[in-house]
Amino acid sequence: MEKRIAWKLFKRELFQGQLLLIILAITLAVLSVTGLARVSERLQIAINGQASKFIAADRIINSPTPIDPTIVTTAQSMGLKHVASMQFNSMAFANDNFQLITVRAVGQGYPLKGKIELSTGVTDTLPQAGTLWYETRLGGILAYPKSLEVGNAEFSLSAEIARLPDAGFNPFASSPVVLMRLEDVDKTGVIQPGSRVSYIHQFAGEESQLKTFEATVKPLLNNSQRWVDVQSGDSPIASAVKRAERFLLLASLLGIALACAAIGIAAQRYCQRHFDVVAMLKTFGASSKQIRILFGLHLLFVTGLGIVLGLIGGLALDALITAYLPQAIADYGAPLARPLLLGVATGLISAFMFSAYPLMRLLSIPPLRVLQRQLEGLQLGMWLHLLLSLAAMALLGYLYSQSLALTMTVVAGVLLLGVLLSLFGFLLIRAGHSVGMKTTNPLQLALAGLRRRAKQNAVQLVGFSSALVLLLTIIALRQDLLDEWQKQLPAQSPNYFLVNISPDEQQPLTDYFSQNDINATDIYPVIRGRLVEINGETLISSEQAEEGVEGRVGISRELNLTWRDDLPPNNDLLEGTFNQAADEVSIESGVAERLGVGIGDSLTYIIDNQRLTVKITSVRGVHWETLQPNFFMIFSQEALAPFAYTSMASFYLEDSQKHLVLDLIKGFPTVSIIDVGAMVKQLRQIIDQVSLSLTLVLVLVLLASSLVMIAQTEAGMATRQRELAVLRTFGASGWLLRMATALEFALLGVISGILAVIVAEFTLYLLKTQVFELVVYMHWNWWVLAPLSGALIVALLGTWRCRQLLQKSCSELLSA
Known part of the structure; x- marks a missing residue:
């Protein structure tokens, strides 16, 4: 009722x-x-989905050692696509010239997302066995040879790489990249016990499959293995x-x-x-x-x-x-x-x-x-x-x-x-x-x-x-x-970077920019140094910490250091006053938090086998996504004057000015030019x-x-x-x-x-x-x-x- x-x-x-x-x-x-x-x-x-093209996959496992084979088996059983790759540094020889290179050895199916861009256009293929594809600037450094020796093997150079989808953005990575097939690595004899190699495993599939895979596999990874997706810091658009x-x-x-x-x-x-x-x-x-x-x-x-x-x-x-x-x-x-x-x-x-x-x-x-x-x-x-x-x-x-x-x-x-x-x-x-x-x-x-x-x-x-x-x-x-x-991406954002600029090339390069009406950033000196002490306390590496060594953990790699008299663009002064004396340094806020340091703390570096101790007098907020030169540590010129350095800069070219790149290569053969235009466009x-x-x-x-x-x-x-x-x-x-x-x-x-x-x-x-x-x-x-x-x-x-x-x-x- x-x-x-x-x-x-x-x-x-x-x-x-x-x-x-x-x-x-x-x-x-x-x-x-x-x-x-x-x-x-x-x-x-x-x-x-669009952002995953920046890492050439939906998910990546990056490891310094071969991963457990069951991880790959699990991915395949879930219906995920998988590609294995390796990355390592090696010395390459051509005629009487030699150059340190970064080798990307990739398996069949690479890339899972995005496309490889060659100088002749986009391709869906990989290098043939016994051949290499090389980054454009390597050809300029080695005078465009026909072949290249890597370890015990000789490879013919068959195509120029304009851009790899997962090349990332690191203007400090001065080693040119070559691409080879994964199966060609063994004949080079380069990989030996103790060699520093990155084993890269890329995966792609439906989001539901990837979430299940992540929940299953992530707990199995150790501290040295990294799980990467488009929201990881490796992606230039993570933020x-x-x-x-x-x-x-x-x-x-x-x-x-x-x-x-x-x-x-x-x-x-x-x-x-x-x-x-x-x-x-x-x-x-x-x-x-x-x-x-x-x-x-x-x-x-x-x-x-x-x-x-x-x-x-x-x-x-x-x-x-x-x-x-x-x-x-x-x-x-x-x-x-x-x-x-x-x-x-x-x-x-x-x-x-x-x-x-x-x-x-x-x-x-x-x-x-x-x-x-x-x-x-x-x-x-x-x-x-x-x-x-x-x-x-x-x-x-x-x-x-x-x-x-x-x-x-x-x-x-x-x-x-x-x-x-x-x-x-x-x-x-x-x-x-x-x-x-x-x-x-x-x-x-x-x-x-x-x-x-x-x-x-x-x-x-x-x-x-x-x-x-x-x-x-x-x-x-x-x-x-x-x-x-x-x-982050204002009009006329830099689409080219110049690295390895010698001190005697700075003024000619500045004049060249002015004569050709090229919109360039400041030229930044770059010096490599390692942080070894904080307030007199010796630092240990993350690897030592994992092995049980007691001590304060520092940064387990060399840093790129620079000097400036004023605050760089895209940097915000959060604390203190910017460098005013020889013994002062400005530190980026994220690194300061990671190291647990602040205003007044002292830092000791080893640069060219010499010790340099400075005091933190300012903390900066840095906009890393701006595709501009940025640094963790900025010193005064007086502090870094005793050390040898090279410099870097970035500039913007209109499409109608692209011919000037060839002029730069010819006029400054020792300067490395990095083209990030494709990345900026995709970004x-x-x-x-x-x-x-x-x-x-x-x-x-x-x-x-x-x-x-x-x-x-x-x-x-x-x-x-x-x-x-x-x-x-x-x-x-x-x-x-x-x-x-x-x-x-x-x-x-x-x-x-x-x-x-x-x-x-x-x-x-x-x-x-x-x-x-x-x-x-x-x-x-x-x-x-x-x-x-x-x-x-x-x-x-x-x-x-x-x-x-x-x-x-x-x-x-x-x-x-």
């Missing part, structure tokens, strides 16, 4: 429009989360990819918060509309159990319909956006199950946990309300409602993002918004108490309306403020990320895709926020209709009511804007310091723009929704 009554009540209210608000809220919740999750996952997969994924996760989390706010508002409004129904049912003898079943089924029907509509809308939204994506992104498929399950979970958890307290109040309505309409049943337990609401939001957020930092940041922002609404918003609304009910002044009437609907308006502030907080946070983060990436493509991702997510959040505001203005229409009828009866003009209504919503918008700025600044501080590692600054213009924008948007939405009520006559309002 209860089922039939619930179904009839559901159909009646559905056709009469009584359920539109809550169905719209649940639909919006599921649509936002499903659509954002689906689009975000597609964009994440596309970004990672951009990480920040983009965090942004997409954050957008979806804010979508969940948006959904929770919408459902909470709708549930409260729904239950308030049924206070009289419950009182009448109890008056006619319905038991508490029957009423619980009735409204429980009713809520289940509403939730089910909202979830179905939301899932359909989310998939339609994904299809619509995908149709406008670049083909390179649209071609990437995204798993369908997770967004759908997340949408269903969002609908169910939000609907029931956010409806718990309003439903408890509804079921506790006494029958006496039929006579005394001011009775509203349960008035205690608000703390339970808040607890359930926060728990639902945190649970959904963590289930989606798997990021405690992101989830807790969103929860902290919600808590602050709740506190401000309680302390600040309610006080402002109550400030209209003293103006009475005068109907001659629109502002006084608007303030009186705020006072009369203090509780209802406090609920409306939740929706309006939440939407504005989301917009401000997403807009600010998107702009900050785009600005950060623009700094720009990735950044463009990331920028597009951020823009699309911003549009989604804008649409979702607008829907929440529209849904929020639905609340209180019945109460407003009664008040308008009373005011019409007492002679209020249409102009007065329209102005008062617009001003009332505008005041709500102003308060929402102020609250939103406070919460957004707090949330951005947490996000920038704990998640995105961005510079924190105040958005002072928001304190004017946000309240004004809030007033305009909310006033327009409110008056638009009330337009029909404002056009009705007194008799029409009373009879409606």
